[in-house]
Amino acid sequence: MTVTEVYLSKCQHILQTIQQQQPQIQQAAQWFSESILAGRMVHVFGSGHSRIMVEEMWPRYGSFAGFNPIVELSLTFHNLVVGANGQRQAMFLENVSGLADRILRNFDLSSQDTALVISSSGTNIVPVEMAEIFQKNGIKVVALVTKEHSEASSSKRTDGKKLTDFADLVLDTGAPVGDAMVTLAGLDTPVSPGSTVGGAAIVNCLKAETAQLLTQAGRPPKVLSAAAVVGSERAVELFEAAYDEHAHRLAKMYQQVGIPSYVSDSI
Template sequence: MLAKQWLNNARDVMSRIEDTQMENIRKTAEVMADSIEAGRWVHTFGCGHATIPIEEMYPRIGGFVGFHPMIELPLTFFTRITGEMGVHQFLFLERMEGYGVEIMKGYNFDPKDTMWVFSHSGINNVNIDVALEAKKKGMKVIAFGSAAEAKGKQTRHSSGKTIFDVADLVVDTCAPAGDASVPLKNHQDKIGPVSTMAFITCVWMTVTTVAEILADRGVKLHIHPSHNVPGDTTAKERLEGCLTEYKRRVAGV
């Protein structure tokens, strides 16, 4: 069954992440914990399906304040496929050098912040722009993606660098370069991509490690609660606490 083949492929990727990336995940989590403990941000950026791990992180039940999503609508909302904000425009924008520089002008940053970029291939210009601008502003840059598979790939950026070359720290998601993992009879292209599952796996392994580090340091986390549990009479109050802290950080107080 192809369903089981995809499941086995997904499990294999998760096992390889566990076997090879635990030390890198711990290193990235330490950097992120320092930013959050300082009252600053871990900014998160990606485009295309690499915005999914960003949306998964915060706001999200079980997530906590300290992760700031930077998602550009034209880089994520291409589910109309054709017409307005379609796939053609998206592909053009993610490869347009300079677009990421303009995106970065819309936010206030601090050297104590961390920039966390998601890119499966590591070669597209908007991600590299964002990473280079973050480094200019004194931030540590962390990249998650298929780093080993990107070795030897030709970047699209004039710097000559991939996102993995720019980053201070890298976590390899261990997904195959082509992403899709299941061969289909009578077809050239495979089906069943695994990069999104790999991203989400790495995200929660990292975020839970950040939480563990901060809790061990005695830092209070503002954790987004479930508001669907019968009998939890303080969930609304805890949610308001999260949003209040988020607004405080956004305001730079």
């Protein structure tokens, strides 16, 4: 087999692993649809490269309002690699206790919300504390991890707890320990990770299942669609409507947050 064939074969195994999780995916989608139908949101968080799955959920073609993408640049901006805003700092901040609380201080959380927290290892402090805070607020948490990798990894928390310890439901990307999937002759470390493939596939399964439930409930989502598919006028209409709906939903996350003011009291 060529190395490309090896990688694609590993990806097929990932897809089989995801297919076996259909009941869990459908359960998560049920919770997500209930939040969206209630006018609330599904909070989606990922640090490091898990940001990729957050952006895959919303906003992009084939996605719709109802998801709150929580992305902190200090934890996810990898382009410079070294120097100011470099990867070393991001990896350090990912394990600073208390940062998750500072992030979520910005939102007026409700038990009607749900959350999807993404972390391949499920061991870094910020995503673990994020899930812990969500649960303390009565919010159902869906964790997206790489099961084999998480089980083989040690938590950065002193109590040893991982993301899966604060999850109402766990989904598995299907990638192997260490993530990289291709072993080459003469190279002592494997290359080409698989968690992004599995993570993106699961996110889009969740999206499709949620869209079906919303449609069946009489609230079909306004899906961002290409002009090549729906025509230019309809594409613009959908984009504007979806973005406005997102703004309306997000407004609820801010209007009663924190210390009351005469503005919040008048709402």
